[in-house]
Amino acid sequence: MSSHGEDIELSLANGVAEVRLNRPNKRNAVSLAMWRRLSEIFSGLAGNPEARAVILTGSGGHFCAGADISEFAEVRADVEAGRVYEHATEEATIAIRDWPGPTIAAISGYAMGGGCGLALACDIRVGDPTAKMGIPAARLGIIYSPLDCNLLYRQVGLANAKRVLYGGRPFGFDDCVRMGLLDIAAETDALAAARDLALSLAENAPLTLKGSKLILEACADGSAAARGTEIDAVIDAGIASADYAEGRQAFMEKRKPVFVGR
Structure with a gap:
């Protein structure tokens, strides 16, 4: 099972599905269409008995730079459009969070904003020394939803969640490990470490x-x-x-x- 050449690529082998954000020229920034596609992919995988674990990752050395802000003037221009947009992002986040088996985010490079949120929706985050994570909402005038705030809060605690949201800046690898934004520190390659972990989990009941x-x-x-x-x-x-x-x-x-x- 595989799909290639799309903004989101899907493959499945040896019990492990890989969902890859594939817009390397935009550091895998997520468009509205991609949010909707993520929801479809994870909902579909939930009914596939061959998928025992899922890895979410990105192409071109970055996990995800966040939502594609270049389309906000069109798809998030006012309150009504914003609600439609937020509904799509929440559906994707919930589909990942509620996928019935183990989900792993393999993080190299940027995992910012919506990209950080996608990582937080997974069960486990594996990052390598290139990882930079954060939520720049305070620099964009955006207020995060209770869903996203709760995922951040339960992962890093109240004080660190405020640090992330108030500051709006990227945090480097060491800070991400200390705060708990990353669960597993890979020495060199986050995806290779995530694959090893996923394969070991896929062997379990x-x-x-x-x-x-x-x-x-x-x-x-x-x-x-x-x-x-x-x-x-x-x-x-x-x-x-x-x-x-x-x-x-x-x-x-x-x-x-x-x-x-x-």
Whole structure:
């Protein structure tokens, strides 16, 4: 499964999907059409049992410079257009955040503004020493939505979230690691490190990965008690699964398990 030559490229092999922003001449700035396409891609991958992990990355040495501000005069010119635009960005962010399995952002170069938001929507951020992250909203007169603010807040804490939003400047690799904007520091190549991680995760039991994500997210947003029936059903499905039987058998036989996702 692959698509090439588009503003967003998609490939899938060995259980790992790669979604690549592909506008290197604009440092992968995201157009309105691309926000909508991201939502479609991640929603589609959610129904694909062959995709066990997803890497989000960018072409040409940069993750994403943010939203394509050059089109704002047309697509974000007034309050009404702004609401339509924000709806598209939020749909994309939610589709990434709620993708049922592990998602990894592989960050080289700039991950600014909307690009930083895309990285924060992923489960894990892997960056290399070229990474620069930040949100320049304060330099553009833009106020970020509760969704984006919450993703930033839960990743770096209140004080660092204010530091990022108030300052509006890019932070270098070391600051990103210290604040928690980056979870894993790659020595040289973020994408290579992300691929190694994704392949290792794709070998694990898909039902466990999905169930763990569902429960952790419910704990994080305070909905675990309200979703108790759903959580119990996920746990019960794991116990009844062929993968659980395979995991037990492989452990007893001292071999690597082969999970099928059911």
